[in-house]
Amino acid sequence: MDDIDRALIGELQRDAGQAYAALGKAVGLSAGAAHERVRKLRERGVIRHTTVDVDPAALGRGVLAFVMVDSSAWMGDAAASFAAIPEIQEAHIIAGAASVLVKVRTATTEQLQHVLRRLYAIEGVSGTQATVVLETFFERPVSAD
Secondary structure, eight states: OOOOHHHHHHHHOOOSSSHHHHHHHHHHHHHHHHHHHHHHHHTTSSOOOOOOOOOGGGTOOOOOEEEEEEEESTTTHHHHHTTTTTTEEEEESSSSSEEEEEEEEEESSSHHHHHHHHHHSSEEEEEEEEEEOOOOOOOOOOOOO
């Protein structure tokens, strides 16, 4: 990956919907060359998805919580069980006091409580510790630099 690829990624993270002509102009390429570079980045798996950044509160998902999940067994085989809970945006196997860290978005704290109950229903889960976010200073994508 060279500096132009990194610049393309940065531009796409800023605005993934821009035309290839604008994208190419921003990094010093023709529209066709920019399109070809992006295609190759997708083929190599560098660009995994093109998506839209949506305000969760505008969609009725204003409550954000990070939940540490304790377990009595290895949770590495439980990915499908976590993925089956639609309010979970991310789930990570972690090292430390807990086994899994999940990022949850709900409309209300009552719905968060319901998610916690469903987490307890996953085989091997022995406890949870939820931290509710009061305010988010910023979120940023992974930098290509």
